[in-house]
Amino acid sequence: xxxxxxxxxxxxxxxxxxxxxxxxxxxxxxxxxxxxxxxxxxxxxxxxxxxxxxxxxxxxxxxxxxxxxxxxxxxxxxxxxxxxxxxxxxxxxxx
Amino acid sequence: xxxxxxxxxxxxxxxxxxxxxxxxxxxxxxxxxxxxxxxxxxxxxxxxxxxxxxxxxxxxxxxxxxxxxxxxxxxxxxxxxxxxxxxxxxxxxxxxxxxxxxxxxxxxxxxxxxxxxxxxxxxxxxxxxxxxxxxxxxxxxxxxxxxxxxxxxxxxxxxxxxxxxxxxxxxxxxxxxxxxxxxxxxxxxxxxxxxxxxxxxxxxxxxxxxxxxxxxxxxxxxxxxxxxxxxxxxxxxxxxxxxxxxxxxxxxxxxxxxxxxxxxxxxxxxxxxxxxxxxxxxxxxxxxxxxxxxxxxxxxxxxxxxxxxxxxxxxxxxxxxxxxxxxxxxxxxxxxxxxxxxxxxxx
Numbered sequence: 001x002x003x004x005x006x007x008x009x010x011x012x013x014x015x016x017x018x019x020x021x022x023x024x025x026x027x028x029x030x031x032x033x034x035x036x037x038x039x040x041x042x043x044x045x046x047x048x049x050x051x052x053x054x055x056x057x058x059x060x061x062x063x064x065x066x067x068x069x070x071x072x073x074x075x076x077x078x079x080x081x082x083x084x085x086x087x088x089x090x091x092x093x094x095x
Numbered sequence: 096x097x098x099x100x101x102x103x104x105x106x107x108x109x110x111x112x113x114x115x116x117x118x119x120x121x122x123x124x125x126x127x128x129x130x131x132x133x134x135x136x137x138x139x140x141x142x143x144x145x146x147x148x149x150x151x152x153x154x155x156x157x158x159x160x161x162x163x164x165x166x167x168x169x170x171x172x173x174x175x176x177x178x179x180x181x182x183x184x185x186x187x188x189x190x191x192x193x194x195x196x197x198x199x200x201x202x203x204x205x206x207x208x209x210x211x212x213x214x215x216x217x218x219x220x221x222x223x224x225x226x227x228x229x230x231x232x233x234x235x236x237x238x239x240x241x242x243x244x245x246x247x248x249x250x251x252x253x254x255x256x257x258x259x260x261x262x263x264x265x266x267x268x269x270x271x272x273x274x275x276x277x278x279x280x281x282x283x284x285x286x287x288x289x290x291x292x293x294x295x296x297x298x299x300x301x302x303x304x305x306x307x308x309x310x311x312x313x314x315x316x317x318x319x320x321x322x323x324x325x326x327x328x329x330x331x332x333x334x335x336x337x338x339x340x341x342x343x344x345x346x347x348x349x350x351x352x353x354x355x356x357x358x359x360x361x362x363x364x365x366x367x368x369x370x371x372x373x374x375x376x377x378x379x380x381x382x383x384x385x386x387x388x389x390x391x392x393x394x395x396x397x398x399x400x401x402x403x404x405x406x407x408x409x410x411x412x413x414x415x416x417x418x419x420x421x422x423x424x425x426x427x428x429x430x431x432x433x434x435x436x437x438x439x440x441x442x
Contacts, residue, residue, distance in 0.1 A: 028346070030345040037341070037345075040388070040391055041342065043388070044391075060353065
């Protein structure tokens with residue numbers, strides 16, 4: 001059984017910690033038949049601020065930036081994923 | 096949920112309270128073995144889950160034990176639905192392969208005589224030893240043609256994924272007798288509930304065991320070409336959830352496109368095999384809280400083709416499939432409540 005000290009370690013639903021404390025990289029990006037489904041997944045996760053582009057170069061399954069995110073992802077979200085989120089996390093200069 | 100008529104419930108649990116009623120169906124040697132070793136049947140499969148957590152009733156004092164008799168089953172289930180009975184008792188019985196095989200046979204004969212031959216609405220899953228594929232095949236040969244058995248029940252916490260070549264003769268035996276392979280959550284407590292080791296908390300175990308480990312069996316069965324070598328093989332994922340499936344298949348199809356040369360026996364996209372040959376039970380249903388996202392689930396996966404209603408009686412995990420059923424049309428709802436199971440199990 002968890003005692004009081006244990007239970008207070010988790011005061012929010014698990015998804016809260018993932019959305020606040022976790023970052024994910026895109027490669028290898030999922031490619032549903034209908035690109036709208038990827039947009040739906042992003043929306044449902046509510047984590048578009050935590051997703052960062054990665055190419056995984058030079059591995060065979062690397063993702064080229066020009067082909068990674070389908071048109072179903074909004075321009076605003078693409079900007080976050082391609083640059084903004086990583087700049088914030090790693091404190092990188094914005095060009 | 097309130098269950099209407101024409102429901103097939105594909106995951107109802109029964110279990111003997113003690114080993115005694117099983118011994119009547121086992122060789123006399125095992126009565127001596129059980130007595131000398133003071134072996135007991137564990138109601139929680141040797142601590143796989145805490146018996147009063149999650150599985151507890153919605154209110155204090157309403158915990159229902161797993162039915163051990165037909166009367167208890169009828170009293171607890173509350174109606175006379177067609178049901179597939181799953182007894183998990185042997186999932187973590189022993190590493191003595193001979194005892195495991197004998198216990199499975201004992202459970203199967205107990206299921207047959209106490210339930211299946213007493214109520215024509217009931218069907219059962221055949222328990223087979225997980226450590227000895229030859230003994231598993233022998234048990235399928237012994238009872239697989241009994242009309243009460245429609246499925247071979249396999250745990251997901253195992254030493255090897257079920258698509259592994261060592262199990263192909265088990266697949267063949269199931270196909271020969273028209274039995275589905277039913278992969279059910281849980282298994283051996285000695286096999287990690289995650290793909291990267293053991294957990295500290297039941298929360299981690301519970302969240303990962305059924306939905307993460309289950310995915311390894313899906314990829315195994317497809318990648319090992321099991322549905323090419325045995326096109327009639329049918330697999331039911333029981334108590335493993337289902338909303339994870341579309342995301343696995345996106346990735347599975349993509350990766351196959353990249354490395355298909357490694358598995359030339361996989362001739363179609365992995366999702367094609369899954370959609371054709373696998374079905375999933377509805378309990379527990381991990382559904383999104385946002386109704387707008389919930390309403391899109393049928394876009395992501397053909398739920399009307401894939402899902403089979405299950406109560407998981409007497410367990411209660413919280414979260415029913417009802418919100419999903421409510422956004423579906425009548426035909427889709429009926430397919431999930433009875434049609435898909437009737438087709439899969441030949442009811």
